[in-house]
Amino acid sequence: MDTVVKKIVREVKRGNQEAFAELMELYKDKVFHIAFRMLGNSHEAQDVAQEAFLRAYTNIHSYDESRKFSTWIFRIATNLAIDRLRKKKPDFHLEDKVGGTENLDHYSRFASGEELPEDQVVKLEMQAWIQQEIMQLPPKYRSAIILKYLEDLSLKEISEVLNLPVATVKTRIHRGREALRKRLRES
Structure with missing residues (x-):
């Protein structure tokens, strides 16, 4: 498998876009699953997987052929997922009521700036x-x-x-x- 992948990568480096489509076909499911496990959202995982392949394509010249391509593409996807998690906005609004509490909103979770x-x-x-x-x-x-x-x-x-x-x-x-x-x- 590794020798086949290395041949495909060499073709991609020569500018063969169809060869890159083959790489995507080989790794798309695994890249998606890594992103999905990290993000827990299929739409975001699809975005991360697409971005990972886009970055891999644009940076294919920096890929070291002595290493496994799978490790390289998985690292790209993992880093993108981590970046997305860091930037992820909370899935609530501060004005929303907190379940199980009476008349409290999410603002009540923040400490007051005033001294006790x-x-x-x-x-x-x-x-x-x-x-x-x-x-x-x-x-x-x-x-x-x-x-x-x-x-x-x-x-x-x-x-x-x-x-x-x-x-x-x-x-x-x-x-x-x-x-x-x-x-x-x-x-």
Whole structure:
């Protein structure tokens, strides 16, 4: 069989379209079955099989005759089916009602972008606690920490606001952060 297929492929490479029809006849059912098993839909499987043969025909010059033609055409079909699965749109609409649920549509499957109320409360409590601890820092560190982390100013901007050299600002931020870290561990 392999020698027959290799002869047919050589004919196709020479431009013989009838020879390619023979190849299609030999492999069309197997290519279709591979696509059908992957996609589960006969119409899509037919599309993939046709596309696989079209790609095989247009790229026949890249086929390595030392390998089996069947492996090559099956790989093309498999890759096309995988591509189709990746691009496949869901077979439902978001507005459709979900079976077995009362008044829910497919939108209800998506997580809300909003924080849960209990998460909001925890976050606010955490912010208040950190703010309290910042207020306990010595003023020279407190101002540097607030300007850097709460007001999001650059080191240069902080140095201008506090009328200090940038190196001093860096030191105060570092020492303030260390003091805050120590306070937070102790609390």
